Amino acid sequence: MTISNSKQAAICGAWPSPISAALVAAGASPLSQVVQDGADTYWLAGRASEGGRTTLLRQRGADVTELTPAPFNVRSRVHEYGGGALLVADGTVYILNFADNRLYVLAEGYGAVALTAESAHRYADFVLDRQRQRLVAVRESHAAGGEPVNTVCAIGFDGRETVLAEGSDFYAAPRLSPDGSQLAWISWNHPRMPWQGTELWLADVGAGGALANARLVAGGADEAICQPEWSPGGVLHFVSDRSGWWNLYRFDGTAARPLCERAAEFGAPHWSFGGSMYGFRSEHEIVCTYIENGVSRLAQLSSGSGKLQLIANPYEEIRELRVAGSVVAMLGGAPTIPLELARIDLYTGGHEVLARSITELPDAGDLSVPDSISYPTSGNRLAHAFYYPPRNARFEASPGSKPPLMVISHGGPTSMASNTLKLATQFWTSRGFAVLDVNYGGSSGFGRDYRDALKGQWGVIDVDDCVAGARHLAARGLVDAERLVIRGGSAGGLTTLCALTFHDVFKAGASYYGVSDLKGLDLDSHKFESHYNEYLIAPQPEAEMLYMLRSPINHAAQLKRPMIFFQGLDDKVVPPQQSEVMVDALRAAGVPVAYITLEGEGHGFRKADSIVRTLEAELYFYLRIFGVTSPEPLAAVAIDNLPEDA
Known part of the structure; x- marks a missing residue:
């Protein structure tokens, strides 16, 4: 019996797809900050259609209620990446408003009442101190000029603030024991990032609320502690990577013992608060x-x-x-x-x-399910990635043709790619692109040794692993070696630029608010990441030569591949000049380049129209570069230095 194939043959990369950029934007509803308060569940949800604001929702019984209508925007700005903007206790809600950085109280029937005054302070990661009628939180003060000052502070219900712990560069996760007698917290200092080395401190809380007898419980320069929590009976627990893996530990008052030694990660990098x-x-x-x-x-x-x-x-x-x-x-x-x-x-x-x-999913026939793959890369290592083959219910590759490959280099770089269904990925696979989402050396989720593979090697190991992944798939005959592209955002933008500058594998690329100048990044970076390059590259003055060697801006003459850049004009993490200097260099060098800026967007795009614009522009760019006619109407993008017949 012969089963007919009803699919149409078409050139990969230009298949008509039901997954439009508008559908991706409509499904861009980020969920975060889950809180369980008795039988009620609270969470934050992004609203791309409302300028990217974040709102608070509650499920009580069968009813879901939005507690913060526009223009309230529930976001913290501590460390710029924020998080920890929500606390709920016994039905009372404490939230931060992004516009004014003030802390508000939501009580049934009263609306939002400001608890803190207008100031240069930012807050995150609250815990309720019932006995003393106050909250304990991380505070970041921008009042004095220069580098912000971080502390653990108490915020009384009368609005008065008292510093409880100070002297370290960074603080996180203040956690009060169930009886209110002890406070635990995490701190760390420059030049470390929190996944390199943190300290877990414990102090007694006096009757008047001040801390006494502060002592170091665990951690240090080469041990990363995260998520301290108290058991119901008042025993302190935490996660440590002292074994090479983030495992759970229990502190008995004298020493900590592991609860389950396993080659697995029970913790994650502290990019934002409240995880x-x-x-x-x-x-x-x-x-x-x-x-x-x-x-x-x-x-x-x-x-x-x-x-x-x-x-x-x-x-x-x-x-x-x-x-x-x-x-x-x-x-x-x-x-x-x-x-x-x-x-x-x-x-x-x-x-x-x-x-x-995502409330409405496309048909299953249009969704690509990834394979988890590992492949050899430089230094006799294995790299890890998720491979998405092209998938469309109505179209297949023309006879003898292979799909273009899009390699994605995630941000961070100490982060990780997951295999959760994302319409932004399916946008490409449903058009006939294959996608490789790479967890290069330096990614979390694979133990400390894998994470530390990037130490001193940013712009090398990550790039090698993306290049090796593309070559691996091309060698297996799964993708078209002449249509390999790479894209990345933030730190992944540096990976993208380095791959295109220092290797002759990819034919085009896209940088989303990417790093191009390592020295400039040091000069422009905010406090949290201001010394990150000492780990990723080297401390000064040794880093000076490496900055010169690895910054793509210094090697623009080697970059011959077309690129498109996307940049939020309000980005404080990777400011616009990082993209602008590279765009100007490519224009001057005669390389095809497009540059799209977005008003009101920062580090990561939240608005629906920004998501639509960038996706469609990136698709238009690749199709023009590959000389393929789009089957769908796309707004033209100005591409400098592109020959008229391209």
């Missing part, structure tokens, strides 16, 4: 998520026996895990599931989805 990968079901039962080989698992851990028992669920990426008795709330995603907010009842096994980042 959570474990919580307590009872004094000796911990519900946790951990990452093995780039994929998340959900489990229950007995702190007495160390036994880890998997909990059935459909997700392969799990974050923002919150535990309240037998109820577990979390953000989860998988190759066929976009990021969603779910609750699992551990008693009944019931699974309820409260919110989805």
